[in-house]
Amino acid sequence: MGELRKDYILDRWVIIAAERAKRPHQFKQQEVKEEVGLCFFCPGNEKETPPEMYRFEKNGTWQIRAFPNKFTAVAPEGDPTIRTDNAFYTWSNNYGKHLVLVETPDHSKQLWDLSIDEITQVLRGYLEVFFHVHGDKNIKYVTIFKNHKKEAGTSIVHSHSQIIGYNKVPEEVGREVAASQNYNFCPYCDVIQRERGSTRRCFENDNFIAFCPYASRFPFEIWILPKQHVTHLEDIKDLPGLASMLKMALGKLKELNAAFNYVLHYSPTREDNLHFHIEIMPRLTIWAGFEMNGTVINPQPPEEAAKFYRGED
């Protein structure tokens, strides 16, 4: 038998369908197939990308680069004002900035292959790009995320992240902020204390904890949170500690060749109190018609996923 479970604070439900459970290795996917042809993200092809807006160099060569996405979803043009007309039509231009951040010059490496120092520098790169995008006062939120493999929405193998800032707080972040405000304290701080003693705990270091959330929507879903209350990446002093947790979690997913997304969640205004966290979402199942109505079927109990992360299976 399985369970119907609700997210800690959101009206977001999952069915943990234990009847469909598989062993971790049964989720293992094919290795990434190398695409053929020119890689625009490789050193030597810098002229093939739109003009660079951030670069981190070491010994005279770039380690990290960021530039506008060639296939942009938003653009800093048009009217960012959200208008309603004829009662049911609400819109603005798709105003915003959409960037790509290449995490390493080495085409053969993925994020988890980099050193803690190098991953720390990627996180610093996120911050640099965040400040650049956030500088536009029409932009209300900057989503920092990574897609890995085709099933997670990217066909580009060269390790990269994306940054989209637009004229709106994303719905899911807005709901987290609103739900957090229903408490006299930070609910995530409380959840950390509870999950620390649960069978869903994965790893911990001085300043961070990683666990598989109670109402995981994805097999092997894992969240990384600072143990102290912090609302923004900018306020995290121990970036190497965060980099190390990321390397550990993604290194485990590598064993499954899993496609995944991760997304940074943070407080849009700093006046609200949303607890910074990273949600890593492996894409090993497909959401079908039933899921499109809300409740997601996850064939893997998060308690099993946590065992995998702890190396107990």
Place this chain on the structure above:
Amino acid sequence: MGELRKDYILDRWVIIAAERAKRPHQFKQQEVKEEVGLCFFCPGNEKETPPEMYRFEKNGTWQIRAFPNKFTAVAPEGDPTIRTDNAFYTWSNNYGKHLVLVETPDHSKQLWDLSIDEITQVLRGYLEVFFHVHGDKNIKYVTIFKNHKKEAGTSIVHSHSQIIGYNKVPEEVGREVAASQNYNFCPYCDVIQRERGSTRRCFENDNFIAFCPYASRFPFEIWILPKQHVTHLEDIKDLPGLASMLKMALGKLKELNAAFNYVLHYSPTREDNLHFHIEIMPRLTIWAGFEMNGTVINPQPPEEAAKFYRGED
């Protein structure tokens, strides 16, 4: 330039990224590859499925069969009471019923290949199964949906639908009901009047209209609604009219070999007033990390999709 758009009544936003727009035929997918081996849904293999609970016969052979899903997401066992303990943990058993409805004995036909009469009978089959599942008082809502092709969550080629009843109203349906109650009238009735005169209108017959919704989340997303206010499939008198609209919409998607889901939306209690409709969601793009935060990027304006459905491109 594209637009950021909000759903008619829900807090559900999309970015119509016109910069990424493609011509309809560029969305065309590979044809369904036939799976090898025994098909459990074919005549002669009835003993391979769990015990049948509904059958429609013609001339002594079955045309439609329904039976429990072998890989069930929910089961009529355990405790359906939703409980909260330790503040952040809310759960019940995954109580419910999960059925499969085989739409035709003919392995080589898909739903759109059937006659209007045959599709009408499939809709009647939905109702029979609905009543069976809904008879369990612990079940709060019965989701009737169809997945077609692997990208939409099924690897079974033989044309079939699924029915899941469980101890909860799905979140998206709950939000539609709540949002509808913000009006003194049915907002969908109003939307129908507006979309009827818009460039998003696709087809119409005496009792039904189909249009591509203003804030389409999927390329070629199309909704079918009764023009008169009706809250449930049971209250639709002109089932052949609905069958005909379904055949037309799916027949067009066939030209693209598109994977799709469709889901029936209806009033959970009949005391609320939700306008019955069918949402057809082609799965030609993949939701990536950005989409997981709420706002969905759709590379196709619904106005272009409607042209395709009207045969104008």
